[in-house]
Amino acid sequence: MSDPVLRLVNIKKRFGAHKVLRGIDFSIHEHEVVVMIGASGSGKSTLIRVIHLLERIDDGQIVLAGEDISDPRVNEDGARAKIGIVFQNFNLFPHKSVLENVSIANRIVHKLPKEEAERIGMELLTRIGIAEKANRYPDQLSGGQQQRVAIVRAIASNPQLLLLDEITSALDPQLVGEVLDLVQELKAAGSTILMATHEMDFARRVADRVVFLHEGRIAEEGPPERIFEDPRHPATKEFLSRLRIK
Amino acid sequence: MNIRDFGGNGDDVSQIELKRRGFRRRQTGKSLLISCVSLLVFAAAIYVIFSHSEGWARVQAAYFSPERFVEAIPKVGKGLLLNIKILCVSVVCVGITATLLAVARTTRSAVLFPLRLLATVYTNVFRGIPMIICLYLVGFGIPALGIFGRIPAEVLGCVAVSLIYSAYVAEVIRAGIEAVHPSQRMAARALGFSHARTMRIIILPQAVRKIIPALMNDFVAMQKDVGLVSVLGGVDAVRSAQILNAVNFNYTPYVVAGVFFILMSFPFILLIDRYAKRLQNREQLQGAV
Numbered sequence: 001m002s003d004p005v006l007r008l009v010n011i012k013k014r015f016g017a018h019k020v021l022r023g024i025d026f027s028i029h030e031h032e033v034v035v036m037i038g039a040s041g042s043g044k045s046t047l048i049r050v051i052h053l054l055e056r057i058d059d060g061q062i063v064l065a066g067e068d069i070s071d072p073r074v075n076e077d078g079a080r081a082k083i084g085i086v087f088q089n090f091n092l093f094p095h096k097s098v099l100e101n102v103s104i105a106n107r108i109v110h111k112l113p114k115e116e117a118e119r120i121g122m123e124l125l126t127r128i129g130i131a132e133k134a135n136r137y138p139d140q141l142s143g144g145q146q147q148r149v150a151i152v153r154a155i156a157s158n159p160q161l162l163l164l165d166e167i168t169s170a171l172d173p174q175l176v177g178e179v180l181d182l183v184q185e186l187k188a189a190g191s192t193i194l195m196a197t198h199e200m201d202f203a204r205r206v207a208d209r210v211v212f213l214h215e216g217r218i219a220e221e222g223p224p225e226r227i228f229e230d231p232r233h234p235a236t237k238e239f240l241s242r243l244r245i246k
Numbered sequence: 247m248n249i250r251d252f253g254g255n256g257d258d259v260s261q262i263e264l265k266r267r268g269f270r271r272r273q274t275g276k277s278l279l280i281s282c283v284s285l286l287v288f289a290a291a292i293y294v295i296f297s298h299s300e301g302w303a304r305v306q307a308a309y310f311s312p313e314r315f316v317e318a319i320p321k322v323g324k325g326l327l328l329n330i331k332i333l334c335v336s337v338v339c340v341g342i343t344a345t346l347l348a349v350a351r352t353t354r355s356a357v358l359f360p361l362r363l364l365a366t367v368y369t370n371v372f373r374g375i376p377m378i379i380c381l382y383l384v385g386f387g388i389p390a391l392g393i394f395g396r397i398p399a400e401v402l403g404c405v406a407v408s409l410i411y412s413a414y415v416a417e418v419i420r421a422g423i424e425a426v427h428p429s430q431r432m433a434a435r436a437l438g439f440s441h442a443r444t445m446r447i448i449i450l451p452q453a454v455r456k457i458i459p460a461l462m463n464d465f466v467a468m469q470k471d472v473g474l475v476s477v478l479g480g481v482d483a484v485r486s487a488q489i490l491n492a493v494n495f496n497y498t499p500y501v502v503a504g505v506f507f508i509l510m511s512f513p514f515i516l517l518i519d520r521y522a523k524r525l526q527n528r529e530q531l532q533g534a535v
Contacts, residue, residue, distance in 0.1 A: 010260065059263040072269050 144175030403475030
């Protein structure tokens with residue numbers, strides 16, 4: 001296989017006395033969709049924030065397409081611009097229209113002319129079926145629509161890697177589907193995605209690989225069928241069996 | 247800096263991380279050096295420009311005379327005590343009046359419309375009126391009525407300062423009240439709290455937390471505005487300086503008073519900065535951006 005899009009080497013992160021990540025080694029290759037599962041507090045969100053350089057690691061290396069972006073000499077903003085991220089709470093800019101939200105990074109960061117940025121933005125909005133709401137403001141959209149706008153905002157500038165941090169957790173159950181469908185479309189289009197989620201059915205259906213995080217370490221990883229049918233680590237077994245009861 | 251060793255139980259730090267820390271340390275050192283040098287250059291430039299100006303010797307003698315400076319300290323310092331007294335009383339008055347005004351302005355019921363109107367008119371009038379005019383009106387107008395007999399200048403000063411600052415602070419508190427999410431009010435009412443209790447126990451404490459930096463800012467402004475009570479004849483720091491100035495025809499005592507006012511505001515400014523930083527840390531999940 002070619003160089004991985006992202007390679008994590010021995011990532012450690014602590015908040016005060018609490019060790020959140022205790023040495024994570026892990027790679028993700030082009031066009032691969034990796035789903036992280038694990039209990040709350042197992043370090044999924046922290047790992048995603050760390051990869052996006054939103055938190056500084058205490059040890060280890062983050063290598064994006066061959067470049068060590070944890071090196072203090074690299075331009076952090078430049079590295080971040082190559083990675084897309086979507087948060088649990090959408091975080092759309094409330095004072096910008098939907099179209100501005102999806103075109104602003106291309107205009108300001110990637111210096112595309114306004115028309116070009118808006119053309120790309122409209123294309124993306126058309127793809128998610130809300131082109132007619134381009135000039136509305138985020139609070140006039142439903143939660144599912146807002147989250148889909150947040151996703152296309154993240155991919156508008158063609159990032160090498162897309163990070164999704166529990167993107168359906170703040171949504172009503174009937175809105176979860178439309179957001180996950182979009183993720184599946186992105187997978188079909190060849191995006192490289194690292195995703196933290198509690199949607200096990202989705203993980204099983206869409207993931208190329210499932211990673212189970214337990215107390216800041218990767219307890220187990222493998223193809224979804226293997227992890228869900230035949231978990232080997234006791235923590236994975238317990239986590240999955242609890243989900244089955246519900 | 248969140249650079250800490252993992253330490254203990256065999257969790258050693260890798261060479262890469264150690265190198266990164268070294269690099270960041272050197273980087274910090276370099277920035278520190280650059281800022282120190284630029285500060286020194288800037289200070290030197292200012293000194294050279296001023297000290298080579300034609301009138302520098304005269305300015306120095308009139309404003310920065312060491313003997314006059316030392317001489318003025320006890321008298322101006324004694325005057326400052328009066329400023330502090332006025333400040334303390336005014337702060338309490340402003341706190342109470344401003345809160346009442348803010349609450350009055352945020353009432354919604356139709357019955358309380360006159361109260362709301364009164365509060366609105368008050369805040370708008372007293373925010374618009376210059377401090378010095380208010381001082382003259384209160385300081386010379388109220389005694390002229392002849393109802394209360396002779397009123398000391400410091401009491402009149404307190405009244406004037408409180409009138410003006412209540413209006414300002416009331417607006418800040420009102421902004422705070424309105425910044426508390428409506429769901430908080432609903433949650434309290436749902437538990438059976440009355441409107442007044444909701445305000446006092448649920449809304450105001452959250453509002454005050456949001457506006458503490460703004461309130462501190464008003465407090466510092468108030469600290470120096472109490473110096474204006476000198477126009478009413480109270481012998482405060484500014485007035486003492488004025489008297490000394492009249493005796494020696496030297497302006498250094500004013501500089502002394504200025505220094506005293508700056509020193510007085512210093513602890514509070516530090517406090518505001520620290521509080522603002524703490525608030526920021528808590529709300530930003532201590533991220534790196």
